[in-house]
Amino acid sequence: xxxxxxxxxxxxxxxxxxxxxxxxxxxxxxxxxxxxxxxxxxxxxxxxxxxxxxxxxxxxxxxxxxxxxxxxxxxxxxxxxxxxxxxxxxxxxxxxxxxxxxxxxxxxxxxxxxxxxxxxxxxxxxxxxxxxxxxxxxxxxxxxxxxxxxxxxxxxxxxxxxxxxxxxxxxxxxxxxxxxxxxxxxxxxxxxxxxxxxxxxxxxxxxxxxxxxxxxxxxxxxxxxxxxxxxxxxxxxxxxxxxxxxxxxxxxxxxxxxxxxxxxxxxxxxxxxxxxxxxxxxxxxxxxxxxxxxxxxxx
Amino acid sequence: xxxxxxxxxxxxxxxxxxxxxxxxxxxxxxxxxxxxxxxxxxxxxxxxxxxxxxxxxxxxxxxxxxxxxxxxxxxxxxxxxxxxxxxxxxxxxxxxxxxxxxxxxxxxxxxxxxxxxxxxxxxxxxxxxxxxxxxxxxxxxxxxxxxxxxxxxxxxxxxxxxxxxxxxxxxxxxxxxxxxxxxxxxxxxxxxxxxxxxxxxxxxxxxxxxxxxxxxxxxxxxxxxxxxxxxxxxxxxxxxxxxxxxxxxxxxxxxxxxxxxxxxxxxxxxxxxxxxxxxxxxxxxxxxxxxxxxxxxxxxxxxxxxxxxxxxxxxxxxxxxxxxxxxxxxxxxxxxxxxxxxxxxxxxxxxxxxxxxxxxxxxxxxxxxxxxxxxxxxxxxxxxxxxxxxxxxxxxxxxxxxxxxxxxxxxxxxxxxxxxxxxxxxxxxxxxxxxxxxxxxxxxxxxxxxxxxxxxxxxxxxxxxxxxxxxxxxxxxxxxxxxxxxxxxxxxxxxxxxxxxxxxxxxxxxxxxxxxxxxxxxxxxxxxxxxxxxxxxxxxxxxxxxxxxxxxxxxxxxxxxxxxxxxxxxxxxxxxxxxxxxxxxxxxxxxxxxxxxxxxxxxxxxxxxxxxxxxxxxxxxxxxxxxxxxxxxxxxxxxxxxxxxxxxxx
Numbered sequence: 005x006x007x008x009x010x011x012x013x014x015x016x017x018x019x020x021x022x023x024x025x026x027x028x029x030x031x032x033x034x035x036x037x038x039x040x041x042x043x044x045x046x047x048x049x050x051x052x053x054x055x056x057x058x059x060x061x062x063x064x065x066x067x068x069x070x071x072x073x074x075x076x077x078x079x080x081x082x083x084x085x086x087x088x089x090x091x092x093x094x095x096x097x098x099x100x101x102x103x104x105x106x107x108x109x110x111x112x113x114x115x116x117x118x119x120x121x122x123x124x125x126x127x128x129x130x131x132x133x134x135x136x137x138x139x140x141x142x143x144x145x146x147x148x149x150x151x152x153x154x155x156x157x158x159x160x161x162x163x164x165x166x167x168x169x170x171x172x173x174x175x176x177x178x179x180x181x182x183x184x185x186x187x188x189x190x191x192x193x194x195x196x197x198x199x200x201x202x203x204x205x206x207x208x209x210x211x212x213x214x215x216x217x218x219x220x221x222x223x224x225x226x227x228x229x230x231x232x233x234x235x236x237x238x239x240x241x242x243x244x245x246x247x248x249x250x251x252x253x254x255x256x257x258x259x260x261x262x263x264x265x266x267x268x269x270x271x272x273x274x275x276x277x278x279x280x281x282x283x284x285x286x287x288x289x290x291x292x293x294x295x296x297x298x299x300x301x302x303x
Numbered sequence: 304x305x306x307x308x309x310x311x312x313x314x315x316x317x318x319x320x321x322x323x324x325x326x327x328x329x330x331x332x333x334x335x336x337x338x339x340x341x342x343x344x345x346x347x348x349x350x351x352x353x354x355x356x357x358x359x360x361x362x363x364x365x366x367x368x369x370x371x372x373x374x375x376x377x378x379x380x381x382x383x384x385x386x387x388x389x390x391x392x393x394x395x396x397x398x399x400x401x402x403x404x405x406x407x408x409x410x411x412x413x414x415x416x417x418x419x420x421x422x423x424x425x426x427x428x429x430x431x432x433x434x435x436x437x438x439x440x441x442x443x444x445x446x447x448x449x450x451x452x453x454x455x456x457x458x459x460x461x462x463x464x465x466x467x468x469x470x471x472x473x474x475x476x477x478x479x480x481x482x483x484x485x486x487x488x489x490x491x492x493x494x495x496x497x498x499x500x501x502x503x504x505x506x507x508x509x510x511x512x513x514x515x516x517x518x519x520x521x522x523x524x525x526x527x528x529x530x531x532x533x534x535x536x537x538x539x540x541x542x543x544x545x546x547x548x549x550x551x552x553x554x555x556x557x558x559x560x561x562x563x564x565x566x567x568x569x570x571x572x573x574x575x576x577x578x579x580x581x582x583x584x585x586x587x588x589x590x591x592x593x594x595x596x597x598x599x600x601x602x603x604x605x606x607x608x609x610x611x612x613x614x615x616x617x618x619x620x621x622x623x624x625x626x627x628x629x630x631x632x633x634x635x636x637x638x639x640x641x642x643x644x645x646x647x648x649x650x651x652x653x654x655x656x657x658x659x660x661x662x663x664x665x666x667x668x669x670x671x672x673x674x675x676x677x678x679x680x681x682x683x684x685x686x687x688x689x690x691x692x693x694x695x696x697x698x699x700x701x702x703x704x705x706x707x708x709x710x711x712x713x714x715x716x717x718x719x720x721x722x723x724x725x726x727x728x729x730x731x732x733x734x735x736x737x738x739x740x741x742x743x744x745x746x747x748x749x750x751x752x753x754x755x756x757x758x759x760x761x762x763x764x765x766x767x768x769x770x771x772x773x774x775x776x777x778x779x780x781x782x783x784x785x786x787x788x789x790x791x792x793x794x795x796x797x798x799x800x801x802x803x804x805x806x807x808x809x810x811x812x813x814x815x816x817x818x819x820x821x822x823x824x825x826x827x828x829x830x831x832x833x834x835x836x837x838x839x840x841x842x843x844x845x846x847x848x849x850x851x852x853x854x855x856x857x858x859x860x861x862x863x864x865x866x867x868x869x870x871x872x873x874x875x876x877x878x879x880x881x882x883x884x885x886x887x888x889x890x891x892x893x894x895x896x897x898x899x900x901x902x903x904x905x906x907x908x909x910x911x912x913x914x915x916x917x918x919x920x921x922x923x924x925x926x927x928x929x930x931x932x933x934x935x936x937x938x939x940x941x942x943x944x945x946x947x948x949x950x951x952x953x
Binding site (some may be wrong): 005015016052054055071075077081087090091101103104105106111138 | 312313316318322389392395397399401403404405406408569571572574581922
């Protein structure tokens, strides 16, 4: 759905995107993860056709996005900081979106009113709470009948109830229409629950991009205890991270969990646990290891 | 749904109108106040039942005193900023540009909605004004729609220009500032160059560049060139400057296209920046340092010390110029970078270059690299030359022109001495033109001489010299040459009575003799004796004036003013007088002949002369006519002058 090839963007000598490559498959829920300043919002603004890249290509469905309304009509974009016209209410914004998006579904807008009971459509949106404003943004975006939903920090600053509600709207739309979703967030736990693809970004580059199952399968977290010192690990098992608490060794190892388990069992541990690795842990180990060239053995 | 026209979006257009209608309403209120409302009040207050001619006069006067470009200019930038305001915040800029619309669609739609917001109030104003004058001055209704037409042209220019400026800037403050700067840049630059030239170049009196009002100064130029002018009858108005309106409207279209082009190149990430196009930053830095730096240095120079000598003033100016331009360069960079941390090597070097360029400019002026200071036109280039400061005389003969040139060269030869002279007021300074013959070897003398050449190619060269000297040889030469020229009998006569006074077949229409006399309290009262007498009496006065001219009575140079007589004679002539007039107009002015044929339509010409003690022929004539009894009457009259006046007019 989205293909970004060798994109470079400089801001006054600062390289915000550094030969970035990225691919979001059709129908995927793609989580874009990265620390502050990694370039997540910048690449999203390229994907939405707001910024023009200095180099490279940004394509949606094989077509360049920049200045192509037909391509841009395929997606709806919800930024972190949503803009609404001064004194506009939800109805005004709906009319505006209707005039902008060719596939805007006014009937759906009316039908979805029940899903947003807290939103007063006659009230100035800017006077609504941030959560309410986000709800209106999702409401409008869903009514655009987008093939692609681009969300920049969609639940940032919202309370847990509101977060769940927002994700429920997104997942509902995905389930119903097979919409592709590109979502950037700091909240890795939330992404882990909803994404099937993840791209980890740092310093204007995508470090890792793969499906969540592949990502989680490539690194294994092991807890093991031995009667004496831990024997030397077999050849071929590389340690990403290691901590020792008493006799218990916690290891982050490169490799598929079953393979790692069988290798470790051969070392006759008193205790052996293969623990699930959270996306947050992968993120931390990946970025924490950038300087130690950890990324090399993840591929 | 999107409009079928790919460069126009109805939803955005409607949104603009519904969001920004208050601006249009405010503009409409202003227009209603100054046009239909004002006219309605004038009709109801001044004329309860105005006749046709009164109504024509009222409407004609109303539309001939318009300063519409000012309001159009102001409204244009406000509305342009409003319709493109989304570009100034990253939040709105990112959102709007993520919508499935092209920049062309956004620009055209916003541009057209802005134009509608401006034109709609103008149209409603024209309709309302039409209604107000309907039935009262139907013949003048065309003026309402002509006003609408020219306002439309002005709107097209100013609004397009405002949009063009908005495209270059990333924030409201910058847009407003740049709009004002670019609208007034030419006028301001001319004023600054003239003031600097006035200070540095000897003899230039604010006239280094003569024309601050030109098409590059649109508001002032429009006010001057476009308008309704009456020719004869009350209802005979014509609209002047249609071609100017059309040219500006065409320029407006060019600016609109340029604005669209810049929008295509605009970086959306510049929202909130001072400038949207990075390549304009050096222009901004240099422009600020140069224009504002020079203005600041001038203010500092003139406000912080007395005017002493040119040398000292220029030294002070140069010091302040270095400080101002250096600081302002960095200040401009701070605006561009939105940071106080601008002390970078590259910027500092650029700043030094800028200051060096400014200093080089001052040096070029100081050392007269352009030859302005030492320029004296060649004799064969000169059509006529006027000498002023101690009277006014004109010369067109080659030998006379040579004399003026010699005087001019004499003064120029002293320019470095003059620049070094302390020009502050001193009690011991004697006016050179007030002494019969300078004799003291060590006195301090001053003189003020204007020289104006009109060249055969139509160009005018003006120089004004304030001369202070303690050098006896220079002083004596200056006095001798000035005395010879300013007291040239023939030149005086020709300047006053007409270049062709000998050929004139004039008719004396009227005249008066006036003088001031003290009343009982010592307050001076102005008395005027109208000359309603017979043609013979008036002829007698004229002949006496000519005789006094021939006797050299009116030459002022080297004639100390005794202050005894405070009288003047004024004659109104109906004549085919050929003369020379100097116009100091905003286009640089000109010195021109008016010849008899031009004035044969009956234009009156006036002869104004101050009567002095040497005007013996004129005083005798006034005594003969019974206007005065003796020359003393013109000085300190005794008795009831009012009775004399009553007696005379009977």
